[in-house]
Amino acid sequence: MLCGRFLEERYHFIFGLQERICIFAAVKFINKPFVMDFVFSKHAFEQMSRRGINYETVMEVVSQPDQIIADTYEPTLVIYQSLVNIDNQMFLLRVFVNRDKHPNVIVTVYKTTKISKYYESKV
Helix, strand or coil: CEEECCECCCCECCEEECCCEEEEEEEEECCEEEEEEEEECHHHHHHHHHHCCCHHHHHHHHHCCCEEEECCCCCCEEEEEEEEEECCEEEEEEEEEECCCCCEEEEEEEEECCHHHHCCCCC
16 A cells, blocks of 8 residues: 655655555645644545545545534544535535544545535534
8 A cells, every 4th residue: 555645735745655545634724734644544545536536625624624523323433524516516525534543544435415414504
């Protein structure tokens, strides 16, 4: 497997051998750097590739989610989710993260058009 360091400002990847794929994102908020540390499972990368979801979009969701909710079936998981526009269509991007692990493990990622089913409206 590959381990990569992702710096959003430079789009530069440094690869080395590891058991899991690692991505570290540096994102700027209000002129202050904010660093989040996540490890992507092999399954998450496979699903991102199969579903046409890029790294930048996933990192946007985990760094600035619209919502963070508990997974009702697996208590160790939380779901970071945001509304995203992909190819002029609105989707809810859901990123399942095991926050009991350090670094946090992104278990899987998917996009859905069933927004009203999963998005907890604040209305």
